Amino acid sequence: MKLTVNGVEHEVEAAPDTPLLWVLRDHLGMTGTKYGCGMALCGACTVHLDGVSTRSCITPVSAVAGRRVATIEGLSDDRSHPVQQAWIEADVAQCGYCQSGQIMGAAALLAANPDPSDEEIVSAMDAHLCRCGTYSQVREAVKLASRKIREAKS
Known part of the structure; x- marks a missing residue:
């Protein structure tokens, strides 16, 4: 499946129900997004999905195909945001x-x-x-x- 993360298109092989958090961390090596509770309660896994705060620990990767995902790594590469x-x-x-x-x-x-x-x-x-x-x-x-x-x- 193809994902657009921080403006870059990636092709990943993951089960459709794999949480976006684990695709970001394990498949794409973007470890800035953290695992906290796994139940969308703590916010450590927050990313932007089409500009909206989204808990990546409960968002299946299949739900983000064709959408824009932004992680902390994409906010700025030099802490200038x-x-x-x-x-x-x-x-x-x-x-x-x-x-x-x-x-x-x-x-x-x-x-x-x-x-x-x-x-x-x-x-x-x-x-x-x-x-x-x-x-x-x-x-x-x-x-x-x-x-x-x-x-x-x-």
């Missing part, structure tokens, strides 16, 4: 395990709503668990990324 910059500046990461999913969730939020309220940020990011408890830093990073995105457009 405003969300990545904001994450670094706000010193969000502690253990870092949840960060790729958090960043992908924040990027999708800001693509849909470049100026979210605190409530909208909390609502969107509540779907991502962080065992280290960096939720206040995440909120600040999303606000900072929002400002960066708006400034870049003006």
Whole structure:
């Protein structure tokens, strides 16, 4: 089956019900997307499917054929995406395990709503668990990324 991941077409041999997460990690070597719970509860496996945050641990690879998949590796190759910059500046990461999913969730939020309220940020990011408890830093990073995105457009 053919998949378009980060703008590049790939041909993979996988059973149609194989979770996208495992195709990304095991077949394509894109290990930035993490396995957390396997039940779409924690958000560590978040990717974008046609620009929408999607849990790759429960998404069968057959569901993504002909669609655009973006992973943390495709956000930018040099950490220049405003969300990545904001994450670094706000010193969000502690253990870092949840960060790729958090960043992908924040990027999708800001693509849909470049100026979210605190409530909208909390609502969107509540779907991502962080065992280290960096939720206040995440909120600040999303606000900072929002400002960066708006400034870049003006």
